[in-house]
Amino acid sequence: MALSVLDLLSVGIGPSSSHTVGPMRAAKQFTDGLASSGQLPATVRVQAELFGSLGATGRGHGSDKAVVLGLQGHAPETVDTRTADDQVAAAALDAELRLGGNHRVDFNWDEDVVLHRRKSLPAHPNGMTFRALDHTGTVLRERSYYSIGGGFVVDGDVTGTEKIVPDTTVLPYPFTTGDELLAICEREGKSISDIMLANELVWRSEEELRERLLGIWAVMRECVDNGCSAEGILPGGLSVRRRAPSLFKKLADAEAANSSDPLLAMEWVNLFALAVNEENAAGGRIVTAPTNGAAGIVPAVLHYYTKFVPGADDDGVVRFLLAAAAVGILFKINASISGAEVGCQGEVGSACSMAAAGLCEVLGGTPRQVENAAEVGIEHNLGLTCDPVGGLVQIPCIERNAIASVKAINAARLALHGDGSHKVSLDKAIKTMRETGADMKSKYKETSRGGLAVNVVEC
Known part of the structure; x- marks a missing residue:
């Protein structure tokens, strides 16, 4: 597993790498997956559930807002920090999201972004689950992700011992200690x-x-x-x-x-x-x-x-x-x-x-x-x-x-x-x-x- 200096030092948005940057990346990754799998056009609703530390302190860390921004196609490196709050407020007021920036779905702030203060997912304290539904309520796609610190995100297949982004690049001077x-x-x-x-x-x-x-x-x-x-x-x-x-x-x-x-x-x-x-x-x-x-x-x-x-x-x-x-x-x-x-x-x-x-x-x-x-x-x-x-x-x-x-x-x-x-x-x-x-x-x-x-x- 290889890591770069640019993995450790990356441009992002406050206030938290694990609670803001990570959830935004995970939400965008989920929406990108809907698009690449051809499921985006059939999606009429998305739900997000945040667990563990994300659920306990997510409001104060802006995790809920980050999820909304990520679902709408924004990335931590490029999202306009001056208008981010206004974009989230508009989504809540208009009761709609633009998944990936374009595809419109209905949105209910209280029901579609849920923070569980006392529940956790198994692999890491910062767990979250995203769900896309069609017009009949059938789940089209469901994925869990873990925000493991520093903005790093791994998907739900991770085990408790896998803590870094998989990169099999062979380095001239590999070191782990x-x-x-x-x-x-x-x-x-x-x-x-x-x-x-x-x-x-x-x-x-x-x-x-x-x-x-x-x-x-x-x-x-x-x-x-x-x-x-x-x-x-x-x-x-x-x-x-x-x-x-x-x-x-x-x-x-x-x-x-x-x-x-x-x-x-x-x-x-x-x-x-x-x-x-x-x-x-x-x-x-x-x-x-x-x-x-x-x-x-x-x-x-x-x-x-x-x-x-x-x-x-x-x-x-x-x-x-x-x-x-x-x-x-x-x-x-x-x-x-x-x-x-x-x-x-x-x-x-x-x-x-x-x-x-x-x-x-x-x-x-x-x-x-x-x-x-x-x-x-x-x-x-x-x-x-x-x-x-x-x-x-x-x-x-x-x-x-x-x-x-x-x-x-x-x-x-x-x-x-x-x-x-x-x-x-x-x-x-x-x-x-x-x-x-x-x-x-x-x-x-x-x-x-x-x-x-x-x-x-x-x-």
């Missing part, structure tokens, strides 16, 4: 980003890869810019005020005044993360890195690199993203990046680890130092629960990204002060994360039935 990756680097005399680059060239040219990665970086920058300028209250009912615009003004003023504040760089990192995750919470355009709930960490640390590290350039940005993705692949293969499966340690924890690795790489770290940085990043997020207040990716998610971004920078710098040798390997830390997630009660895994979600009932 950190130890294997380090052995390859040592044998070939290459950096982690070099190994990732060589593997990526199986799919596309270096020129195309560079263009795609810099395009992702451009989306990250635009997301920060948008977050720094968009004022007001985030949607969802918690009355959470956007903080990035006011913080941006304070930091810009301090910078213009040549402030001597020794922690100014940290404040900027906080700002970058807050800006991204406020945009995510508002349903804006973001980069899934590797999830939406943790989308601010890699961009924040990458902004730190370009703003505060002398000599930072586009080549460094590409190397940063390649090294970060190598670590993300290890989490995806050996554990999970789904908050509904292992808690927030799988989202913020893996993103922190990825960002630490990317920064260590561009600061001149050896492969063993990069692996050390990644291990520190996840080790100190082990056990992190996913308990969003109100089922919204706002509290504690937005601040959590800021804290983890600073933690990632610290992890990279700590690793650079050593020679790469350490007691706990990245592989062991990832294994521990997986086992901790398995032991974690479901109420702490994106169901909003425990932790802050029940102890903070009014905000």
Whole structure:
């Protein structure tokens, strides 16, 4: 099974990769299947049922809206984030869907998109079932899908152990563990980003890869810019005020005044993360890195690199993203990046680890130092629960990204002060994360039935 950097880092829509991006992709996949099988013309109604974590927190994560958009042919990468809510509202008001963008069917919001708060499908907490019916009520097509984190979707034939998109591409330097990756680097005399680059060239040219990665970086920058300028209250009912615009003004003023504040760089990192995750919470355009709930960490640390590290350039940005993705692949293969499966340690924890690795790489770290940085990043997020207040990716998610971004920078710098040798390997830390997630009660895994979600009932 082969994974690309572009699998781990993809352009999408907020507020959640598993609860918004995944359901939208699954719904579109279902509609595309109706079209390809010739069943679309006979379809007069479609029904969607969301289970497990999708059912429990789907309203707050916009899962129901995502399903409607996907059924109407929209993809997370290209859907107009400015009009998405209006399109969903129009479908509900007009009582009709345009399947695939053209085929009209009747639509009843309350009956045709059902969220089951206490029911689950067998293979994964994020399960959903779609059903197409003809004019007699006969089921034409029924399919179940699982949104397994980071926007990845697998169909209902998946087993509980299959966690990645099947791709049988043969890579020049295949690896499934950190130890294997380090052995390859040592044998070939290459950096982690070099190994990732060589593997990526199986799919596309270096020129195309560079263009795609810099395009992702451009989306990250635009997301920060948008977050720094968009004022007001985030949607969802918690009355959470956007903080990035006011913080941006304070930091810009301090910078213009040549402030001597020794922690100014940290404040900027906080700002970058807050800006991204406020945009995510508002349903804006973001980069899934590797999830939406943790989308601010890699961009924040990458902004730190370009703003505060002398000599930072586009080549460094590409190397940063390649090294970060190598670590993300290890989490995806050996554990999970789904908050509904292992808690927030799988989202913020893996993103922190990825960002630490990317920064260590561009600061001149050896492969063993990069692996050390990644291990520190996840080790100190082990056990992190996913308990969003109100089922919204706002509290504690937005601040959590800021804290983890600073933690990632610290992890990279700590690793650079050593020679790469350490007691706990990245592989062991990832294994521990997986086992901790398995032991974690479901109420702490994106169901909003425990932790802050029940102890903070009014905000």
